[in-house]
Amino acid sequence: MTKQELIKQIRNKKSFLCIGLDSDIDKIPKHLLSEQDPVFSFNKAIIDATSDFAVAYKPNTAFYESRGLAGWQSLERTIDYLNTISPKVFTIADAKRGDIGNTSTQYAKAFFEKLSFDAITVAPYMGKDSVSPFLEFEGKWAIVLALTSNTGASDFQFSGTHNHQNQLYQQVLEKAKNWGSDENMMFVVGATKAEMLIQVRKHIPDYFILVPGVGAQGGSLEEVVKFGMNKEIGLLVNSSRGILYASSGKDFAEAARFEAHKLQLQMAELLF
Amino acid sequence: MTKQELIKQIRNKKSFLCIGLDSDIDKIPKHLLSEQDPVFSFNKAIIDATSDFAVAYKPNTAFYESRGLAGWQSLERTIDYLNTISPKVFTIADAKRGDIGNTSTQYAKAFFEKLSFDAITVAPYMGKDSVSPFLEFEGKWAIVLALTSNTGASDFQFSGTHNHQNQLYQQVLEKAKNWGSDENMMFVVGATKAEMLIQVRKHIPDYFILVPGVGAQGGSLEEVVKFGMNKEIGLLVNSSRGILYASSGKDFAEAARFEAHKLQLQMAELLF
Numbered sequence: 001m002t003k004q005e006l007i008k009q010i011r012n013k014k015s016f017l018c019i020g021l022d023s024d025i026d027k028i029p030k031h032l033l034s035e036q037d038p039v040f041s042f043n044k045a046i047i048d049a050t051s052d053f054a055v056a057y058k059p060n061t062a063f064y065e066s067r068g069l070a071g072w073q074s075l076e077r078t079i080d081y082l083n084t085i086s087p088k089v090f091t092i093a094d095a096k097r098g099d100i101g102n103t104s105t106q107y108a109k110a111f112f113e114k115l116s117f118d119a120i121t122v123a124p125y126m127g128k129d130s131v132s133p134f135l136e137f138e139g140k141w142a143i144v145l146a147l148t149s150n151t152g153a154s155d156f157q158f159s160g161t162h163n164h165q166n167q168l169y170q171q172v173l174e175k176a177k178n179w180g181s182d183e184n185m186m187f188v189v190g191a192t193k194a195e196m197l198i199q200v201r202k203h204i205p206d207y208f209i210l211v212p213g214v215g216a217q218g219g220s221l222e223e224v225v226k227f228g229m230n231k232e233i234g235l236l237v238n239s240s241r242g243i244l245y246a247s248s249g250k251d252f253a254e255a256a257r258f259e260a261h262k263l264q265l266q267m268a269e270l271l272f
Numbered sequence: 273m274t275k276q277e278l279i280k281q282i283r284n285k286k287s288f289l290c291i292g293l294d295s296d297i298d299k300i301p302k303h304l305l306s307e308q309d310p311v312f313s314f315n316k317a318i319i320d321a322t323s324d325f326a327v328a329y330k331p332n333t334a335f336y337e338s339r340g341l342a343g344w345q346s347l348e349r350t351i352d353y354l355n356t357i358s359p360k361v362f363t364i365a366d367a368k369r370g371d372i373g374n375t376s377t378q379y380a381k382a383f384f385e386k387l388s389f390d391a392i393t394v395a396p397y398m399g400k401d402s403v404s405p406f407l408e409f410e411g412k413w414a415i416v417l418a419l420t421s422n423t424g425a426s427d428f429q430f431s432g433t434h435n436h437q438n439q440l441y442q443q444v445l446e447k448a449k450n451w452g453s454d455e456n457m458m459f460v461v462g463a464t465k466a467e468m469l470i471q472v473r474k475h476i477p478d479y480f481i482l483v484p485g486v487g488a489q490g491g492s493l494e495e496v497v498k499f500g501m502n503k504e505i506g507l508l509v510n511s512s513r514g515i516l517y518a519s520s521g522k523d524f525a526e527a528a529r530f531e532a533h534k535l536q537l538q539m540a541e542l543l544f
Contacts, residue, residue: 022375062371062378068386072344098395099334099368100422103294106334114340123370123395125417127424145397150372152399155447156440159432168428168440175427 001090001118002139003183003208003232009055009087010233014268017260018056018210019046020094020240021078022063027245029252039067039074042252044081046244049253053264056090056236057082058210079115090236091117092143092210098123104133112137119143121188121210124172128179135180142185144176147200149190149213173203182206191237194223205230211237214263221263225270233271239263273362273390274411275455275480275504281327281359282505286540289532290328290482292366292512293318293350294335299517301524311339311346314524316353318516321525325536328362328508329354330482351387362508363389364415364482370395376405384409391415393460393482396444400451407452414457416448419472421462421485445475454478463509466495477502483509486535493535497542505543511535 010016021043025033028042035041047057059078064071082091093111097120098104111120112134119141122131134142147157147169160167173187182204189200191213200209211224214237221237228235239259247255282288293315297305300314307313319329331350336343354363365383369392370376383392384406391413394403406414419429419441432439445459454476461472463485472481483496486509493509500507511531519527 024378060371060375060378062369062375062382065382066378066386068382069341069344069348071382072341076341094371096369096371096395096398097334099332099366100420100424103332103334106296106332106338110334110337110340110343114338123368123397125395125397125428126368126420126422127427127429129422129424131424148372148398150398150401152372152401152403155399156397156443157399159440159443168431171428171431 001088005088006055006090006208007232009090012087013053013055013264014271015053015055015264016233016235016237016267017054017263018058018092018236018238019050019054019243019260020212020238021046021057021059021244022240023059023244024063025067029248029250031250037070037074037077039064039071040077043074043078045253046256047082047085049257050243050260051085051089053257053260054089056092058092058094058238060094076115079117083116090119092119092121093117094121096121096123096145098126098130100126101129101133104130108134108137112140119186121145124176128175131176132179135184140184142180143210144172144185144187146172146187147189147193147196149192153190170199170203173200177204177207182208186210186236188212189228191220191224194220194227197224197227201228201230206232206234208234208236211235214239221266222270237267273360277360278327278362278480279504281362284359285325285327285536286543287325287327287536288505288507288509288539289326289535290330290364290508290510291318291322291326291515291532292484292510293329293331293516294512295331295516296335297339301520301522303522309342309346309349311336311343312349315346315350317525318528319354319357321529322515322532323357323361325532326361328364330364330366330510332366348387351389355388362391364391364393365389366393368393368395368417370398370402372398373401373405376402380406380409384412391458393417396448400447403448404451407456412456414452415482416444416457416459418444418459419461419465419468421464425462442471442475445472449476449479454480458482458508460484461500463492463496466492466499469496469499473500473502478504478506480506480508483507486511493538494542509539
């Protein structure tokens with residue numbers, strides 16, 4: 001999906017909501033466990049219930065890998081199903097991969113060819129040749145971790161000189177933005193530090209930002225928009241648990257739809 | 273596997289060789305392609321031919337994921353087969369994972385429980401809570417990226433103050449060593465910079481180091497031993513392509529055995 005197509009979807013749906021499909025077999029409603037592929041059945045119901053209000057879906061690969069072959073099958077079914085949704089949704093493999101060049105190419109094949117995702121999240125520690133291979137696939141995106149929303153973010157991401165000009169996450173933004181363009185690259189910036197988006201926008205005014213931390217991880221949507229939105233919107237805001245597990249009963253999909261709609265209505269107000 | 277068991281295997285085999293099973297279906301001998309699972313057949317033959325000379329095996333997950341379900345099956349068969357080898361070999365999932373805490377736990381389950389690896393490589397960018405979950409599994413290891421052997425290593429790993437005391441890879445060593453102990457944690461240090469092992473050893477005198485870059489990626493075994501060995505050996509030196517693809521003919525396993533033996537003989541000389 002191109003940047004212009006994504007922006008068009010955002011304007012049409014009045015939503016920049018991404019739904020994180022961190023679908024944990026131990027947390028999905030119990031009545032689904034008798035299904036042939038409970039996690040896929042769960043995902044399909046969530047997608048059907050929310051796709052009016054979401055422009056992007058982001059399965060976190062860990063929750064699928066932890067179930068081995070069966071999990072990989074659920075992931076495959078999920079991306080195949082996402083690719084049938086009309087109008088098209090933007091699909092992100094939240095995989096946080098990154099390795100030396102020829103190995104990153106194998107990861108790119110895994111998530112762009114074998115599984116037809118539009119985008120993959122990538123860890124920057126190994127530098128340019130670990131990220132560039134993902135940028136060589138036409139119409140595909142690398143979403144580079146810059147500032148994450150976990151407590152461990154402070155261990156290394158803020159290290160550097162103390163004038164707040166050259167911390168690691170800023171170096172990542174400054175360097176990585178030149179490896180690709182705002183047409184094939186985005187950045188992850190955690191919303192627990194919404195005011196830091198001011199600094200982030202100085203480095204990358206034109207890039208889309210994927211904000212992981214609204215909902216269960218905290219973070220205010222108003223602040224994210226205030227500090228992070230640019231003239232082309234430039235934001236995908238994720239919610240996972242708040243939507244997926246809104247109800248543990250048979251009404252889980254309806255409850256998920258309600259939560260997604262609530263977020264979309266807030267977004268619509270902030271968009272115009 | 274405990275640290276003492278690993279050291280015992282190293283002393284018995286007079287080898288600290290790790291073989292990287294970066295098994296690429298496009299590079300394995302063509303006559304194997306008619307097998308039901310060509311990559312597993314290749315791995316099995318390589319393992320059978322080399323396990324006299326190697327103490328550890330390290331499949332790189334990218335080469336399996338790029339083949340989707342079939343690849344995941346090859347990986348599953350490979351780790352199951354490795355776990356039948358006697359005396360036991362140390363098994364590393366070279367996966368370079370890392371995510372927020374509850375997600376890293378899912379990755380740990382994937383590689384320690386669903387697949388029975390002894391160890392997994394982990395990326396440090398997201399800090400302590402992205403690494404700690406891997407350390408909570410009894411008898412299992414996290415191998416944290418510190419200094420990698422690719423050209424992109426210089427993008428961020430050396431950033432920091434310029435007195436060479438506080439570069440990012442050093443911060444990673446200093447902080448991460450306290451998250452676990454030398455009984456459940458190792459570090460990746462690329463051998464293209466063997467003399468940097470002097471600096472590395474100042475930070476982590478007692479930890480095992482996994483050296484990825486001997487062979488096709490360059491790096492001298494003598495220098496690695498000179499600068500990196502400690503009183504408990506403390507080294508696993510990896511070779512992948514130089515062994516796996518020593519021959520593309522029907523004699524590939526024999527050729528792999530020859531290359532592995534050559535390395536083991538050098539190691540035996542350097543060990544005593």
